[in-house]
Amino acid sequence: MLRATALRNRVWRSATWLGLADSQGQVTDPVISTYQALAEGGVAMIVTGLTSISAIDATIGGECRFFDDTFIPGHRRLTDAVHRCGASILLQTAMVDGMVDELSTSQVDAVVHAFGAAACRAERAGYDGVQIHAAHFFYLSKFISPLFNHRTDCYAGAAILPAILSAMRATTSPNFLITMKINSTDEYPGGLDQNRFLEACHLMQGLDAIEVSANGTSRRGIRAGVNEGPFLPAAARLASEVDTPVVLVGGLRSVEYINHVLADTSIAYIGLSRPLVCEPNLVLRWQQGDTTPSRCISCNGCYSTAGHRCVRQH
Ligand SMILES: Cc1cc2nc3c(=O)[nH]c(=O)nc-3n(C[C@H](O)[C@H](O)[C@H](O)COP(=O)(O)O)c2cc1C
Secondary structure (H helix, E strand, O other): OEOOEOOOOOEEEOOOOOOOOOOOOOOOHHHHHHHHHHHHOOOOEEEOOOEEOOOOOOOOOOOOEOOOHHHHHHHHHHHHHHHHOOOEEEEEEEOOOOOOOOOOHHHHHHHHHHHHHHHHHHHHOOOOEEEEEEOOOOHHHHHOOOOOOOOOOOOOOOOHHHHHHHHHHHHOOOOOEEEEEEEOOOOOOOOOOHHHHHHHHHHOOOOOEEEEEOOOOOOOOOOOOOOOOOOHHHHHHHHHHOOOOEEEEOOOOOHHHHHHHHHHOOOOEEEEOHHHHHOOOHHHHHHOOOOOOOOOOOOOHHHHOHHHOOOOOO
C-alpha cells in the first residue's frame, strides 16, 4: 500500500521509453496497447517512459510529452486502460536536457514550477502519481551532479529535488504519489557518488518511493544467478537508512534472486524493464508456477527496434 494506492504485488515496470508517441508527443493507440499488455501481464505498478514536461525541451524520439492540457485526454485513455487491468500507473516526469549553471535563480524557479504543473496535470489525467526522473544523465540528474552543477544559490547541490517535491505536493491532493528515480552513482570521477546520492535522498522527506538506478543504465550481459542486481548494495544501504520505500531496478532476472532481495534487505519493491520488453506477461508466468528466469539476455537490441520490442523470437 502506498498512501491510498493498493499494489497487488511487489513488481514495478521500470520506466521504458517506447518511441511510439506521435510527432507532437501525444499518446497513441500503440502506446496504450503496450501498457495494457503489461497491466494484463501482472505487474503491480507501471512507470511510463520518460515524458517531457517542457515545451522547449530536446527530444529523444517518439517519447510522450505533457506540457499543456491538450495532452490530458490521451493520457486519460492510457490510465483508464491500465486501471481496468488492475495495475497502478505513475507518469515519469522528465526533462531531457537543459542548462544548469547558466540559468538564473528565477529561471530555475520556472523549471520547478513546470514540474509542479505537470504533477497537477498528471492527477487530472488519472495517474496514481508521478516519478521524478533524476537518473541516467537526463536533465535533473545532471542538475544534481557536481560535474555540471557549480551553483552557489539556493539551487546548489541537489536542492532542486526537494523544491520540485514541494511544488508537486502544493498542486496535488494528499493521496497522489510522488516518487523519484535517481542515480546511485554517475560512474564518472568527480560525479555523483554514493555519499552524495544518499544525501540527495535524505533531502527528499515525504517522498513515496525512491527507485535506485545508476548511469550505465541497461547493463549488457546480465545472467540469472550470475551477476544480477548490480545496484543492490547502494539500494540496500539506502533502504536501511530511510523510511521511504525503496525500489531496486537493474539486472534482476530470476525469482530466486528477487526473493533474496525482498527477504534479506529492506528494499520494498523491484523494478524490471528489459525482462518485460521480452515477456510482458512475465509476472503472470511466474505466478502461474513457471519460475524459469527471464528470457532476456540483456543484448539491448530492444533499444533499436520500433516500439522497443524484443529482437528475439520466443
Ligand atoms: C528501451 C529502453 C528504454 C528505457 N527508457 C527509460 C526511460 O524512459 N526512463 C528511465 O528512467 N529508464 C529507462 N530505461 C532504463 C530502465 O528503466 C532500467 O533502469 C534499465 O533498463 C535496467 O533495468 P533492466 O535490467 O530490468 O532492463 C530504459 C530501458 C530500455 C531497455
